[in-house]
Amino acid sequence: MIIAVTRLKEKAGKDESLCKKYGHDCRTVSPMEARIYTEKVLEFAEKANKNEFDCIFFTSALPAEAIGPLLKRWPRVVAIGPQTAKTLQGFGISCEILPNFYSRDFVPFLGDWIYGKKIGLPRADVLNPALISAIEDNGGIAMETPIYALEPSNKELLLTECDAILFTSANSFTYSIWDKKSDIIPVAIGDITAQRMIEAGVKPKVVGDGSLEGTLKALNDYIAGRQ
Template structure:
């Protein structure tokens, strides 16, 4: 099966090799692009290097790739999922990975440890009020720094050669310029993305666990025999 995967431009490292392990091929389609805020990145890195945080929470691989190479030190670090953890590890940061790959699991995962501690969160310019309120309710202090913005590319997604499309975030679905085609298998990387697709009238046939590897495993078990 040939899968179109929504990724930021130039941010699909490892996707094709991983898909091949599950008997599939893939290529990138980009409904979104990132615009870095260099001043905020520099200020956040300086704060980390000054020991301003007790913990860092990386909510996707992009902020990990932006921030990690610039750090001279790091406190306890949490990755939202395996791709983010792998990115951090490439820069010498051994991060803990949430047991399931959603921001809502951050507070339950750390629990009472959060009390009295400050959490640095470099992320996209997309609000997550529930995460901030959860950290405060646990006695912690969140410091969210929006180090990049996500902007629609406006480009029509090239799906002529695709057997399936995998949306990797709710925003990538909502901002995509695409047309569902007969026979195109719709996939969501996790439940939040799936909910957005259902609300938009495009219910996914396959819903993953929040990771690419987990989604491919579910695809193979649920729907099709992989084509090589």
């Protein structure tokens, strides 16, 4: 299959090689663009280098790519998933990876350790009140820094010859312009994205576990079930 993966170009990373691993070709389609807040990136890195955080939670590869090269020292570091972890490890930054690939798993992952700890959150300029509330409700101190904006490209996705479209986030679905009545297989990377799709009248044929690899496994199971 040819799979269109909705990604920021900056976050495509290992998508192509991972798709090939599962027998598919990959095409990156970008329904949105990232605008980096350079001053905020420098501000966050300076705080980290001054040991102002007890933990940093990287919720995607883009902030890891922007901030990683600037870090001279770091506290406990948690990556939301394997691609984010690979980006950090590429800069020599050791990190832990959430067992599941959702920000809602961050606080349970830290457990009682979080109490009284300052948690650095370099994120997209998109509200995530559930994450902030979870940190604060468990005694942590959320130190959120928006370091980039996600802006819709307002361009129709190039899906010619693609057999499936894999939405990697709820916003990537919302910002996508495409023919929803086509025969292309709609795929959600996880349940949050799937819920957004269903609310908009698009039922995903495949729902992954929050990671690209897990979603590709689920897609192959779906394909095998049709044969």
